[in-house]
Amino acid sequence: MCGIVGGVAERNIINILIEGLKRLEYRGYDSAGVALINQGQVLRERRVGKVVNLEHAVNEANIEGSLGIAHTRWATHGKPTENNAHPHISGTVAVVHNGIIENYQELKDNLESLGYVFTSQTDTEVVAHLINDALKSTSSLLTAVQQVVPQLKGAYALGIVHTDHPDELITVREGSPLVIGVGIGENFISSDQLALLPITNRFIYLEEGDIARLTRSSIEVFVEGQLVQRPVKELDATVSTVSKGEYKHYMLKEIYEQPEAIQQTISQALNSNALRADFLAEAVADFKSIQQIQIIACGTSYHAGMIAKYWFEQLIDLPCQVEIASEFRYRTPVIVNHTLYICISQSGETADTLAALRDTQQRALAKNLNIVTMTICNVATSSMVRETKHSLLTLAGPEIGVASTKAFTTQLAALMLLVLKIGQVKQSIAVEKMTTIITDLWHTPKVILDTLQQNKDILRLSELFVEKQHCLFLGRGTEFPIALEGALKLKEISYIHAEGYAAGELKHGPLALVDNDMPVVILAPQDDMLDKLKSNMEEVQARGGELFVFADENSGIKGKDRQHVVHIPSISPILAPIVYSIPVQLLSYHVAVLRGTDVDQPRNLAKSVTVE
Incomplete structure (x- = not known):
């Protein structure tokens, strides 16, 4: 969702801010803006549409400054218009904001009674006015922000600058991710470290409730007014390799990166045809105690969890439930003793999943229940990784396309590794069975490579979908979630209405939709x-x-x-979902290209869903 970049330096930072916004375009947005402090003035430019529109405006205006904030907006309150774009200004205070201020209407009504005039439909503008109002009673920008934050309800990350403080950037994290990029004689903020990798690989990951003050030479972090220390972590610079290279779209590149991504993911756990002794060694005692699994996830990650349910129950006889995080967190679920709660998220910041995790932990603690929490995630520094007891990383590398591809298949690979590890610890899987699965896992990247060779045949099939308005995907067993995933991919990027069904449910309703104009996609591995x-x-x-x-x-x-039939190389039925993800990804991709949609940034969607 929305992206934040900000910085305070000795040099002109406008190009750094614009480049940072470009590197955040994958998150999904509808407008962009920037505000710089220069000689006692706030210089602001905002534009609807792509960052390149903002870049042209900035170049024409020739604005510059060494202190500034920038933003890409994904509309929640108010339509995508220039007035609703960030940064928002009140007096000489400028603010950028990710997240949602849930009590904004109450705050707005009060501010209007004090004479403040609103120029946007956003919830963010109340923050700018509140800080401006607080500055009437203090000359400290930090103090003003500290006075305002307790009034805000919701999830948010803030970047704040003021003309009277030309060497000071204030930032707040409460429920929405934010990092500080540590430089030499300059410091930066962003909602994603990816935006700052061209200028630094040293980061401070703010925690919930942190308020930080950045100057050129210092970083101070406060919790409830008290100065605290947050460690500086150095990130492997290789994560910055996000060029499309020879590919037309990031999505296509990421589809073709899946053999390597899966190889990387399984290599962290396997040694020849056995699990490495150090793989999840710290979790062995907890795995011995668990009696069931609860998976919590959203979207594509939820589909990965559905497949894992089959694996946990079929392979190691461990009960497993899977639930959509946005439903789980609001239905007051029963927290069961000796349960492993697994949160699956590409970003590790998915708002509903993170909230469900926190609520589960709090309720388990209140009832003195012994639960274990674990994250499966692609971002080692994410909130979920930090807030669960154990974590298992999917080594997919950066995924820029909004429609998840390699993040999904590496989640499946990681989940299979987890099933094998727990089965080994609980002695519920035969050694011969485990060896066979591990052998097949090693073979899976090659099968995917061979499947990618069917790309031309899949392209020919996709031409028959261009004028269609509806589509059904059917699968059985572990292919049912792949049918759901295939339907999700098609609707996400081609805007064709698509539904996935368990094939056995065909006669219970969906068959009524079938006619000469309804394409039906079938997933048919060699299984029982x-x-x-x-x-x-x-x-x-x-x-x-x-x-x-x-x-x-x-x-x-x-x-x-x-x-119409495209033949897929043979693969063990238990691992078939990983391989059969590839053709449905390619089908969706080609249909979207032929229909002329924005493949990497489909309308109305965002990569990292950090609001409800």
């Missing part, structure tokens, strides 16, 4: 459910449906009239 799936295919064809089948090369399924 194949014969039943073939029967479902016959049901579709009998109603005039057109089938698009991704089938195991040994399945016996062949192309015929209104049945």
Whole structure:
């Protein structure tokens, strides 16, 4: 969602701010803006649309300064307009904000009674006015912010500058991610370290409730008015490799990066055909005590959790429940003793998942229950990784495309590793079975490489989807979540309405939708459910449906009239979901390109969902 960049330096930082915003474009946004403090003035430019529009405006205005804040906005309160774009100004205070101020209307009503005039429809503008009002009773910008923060309810990250403090940047983290980039004679803030990697690889990760004051030469962090220390961490500079290279879109590049990403992810845990002794060694005692699993996730990560449920129960006989975080956190779920709570998130900052985690921990503590928490995540420095007892990283590297690809398949690889580890600890999986799965895991990147060779055939199929308005995806067993994932991908980036179903549910409603104009995508690995799936295919064809089948090369399924088949290299049925993710990703990608949509930044969506 929204992106923040800010800095205080001895040099002109306008180009740093603009470049930082460009590196945050993957998060999703609809407008962008920048404010610089220069010779007692706030110099502001805002534009609707892409950062390049803002860049042109800044170049034409020739604005510069050594203290400034910048922002990309994803609309929540108010339409995407220039007046609603950040930064927002009150007097000579400028503010950028990620998140939502839940009590903004109450605060706005009070401010209007004091004579403040609002020029936007946003919740953010109340923050600027509140700070401006607080400065009437103090000359300290830090003190003014500290007085305002307790009045705000919600989740937010703030960057604040003021003309009377030309060497001071104030920042706040409360429920929305924010990092400080540590430089030499300069310091910066951002909602994502990726924005600052060209200028520093040293970061301070702010915690909930932190308020920080940055100058050129100092960084002070306060909690409830008390000065605290936060460690400086050095980040591996290789995470900054986010160029599209020879690919037209980040999404396509990331689809093709999956063999390597999966190889990296499994290599952290495997040694030849066995689990490494040091893999999750610190969690062994906790794994011995757990009696069930609860997975909490959103979107694509939820689909990964659904597949893991099959694996936990089928392979190691451990009960597993999976729930959407936005439902779990609000339905007052029963917290069960000796449960492993697994949060799955690409960013580790997903608002609903993080809130569900915190609520679960608080309720378990209040009831003196023994639970274990764990994060599966692609960002080692994220809030979820820091706030759970254990973590398992997906080594996918940066994923820029909004529609998740390699983050999803590495989540599946990591989840299988976790299943094997817990099974080993609890002695609930035979050594021979584990060896077979590990051998197949090592082989999976090669199978994916071979599957990618079917790209041209998938492109030809995609041409038949361009004029379609609806689509069904069908799968059985662990392919049912891949059907959901395929439907999600198609609707995300091509804007075609798509639904995923368990194929056995076809006769319980979806069959009514099948006609000559309804494409039906079938996922058909070589497993115990194949014969039943073939029967479902016959049901579709009998109603005039057109089938698009991704089938195991040994399945016996062949192309015929209104049945288009792309053969997928054989893979162990237990790992088939990882491989069958690839063709549905490619199908969605090609359909979106042919329909002319913005593949990497689809409308209305954001990469990192840090608000409810």
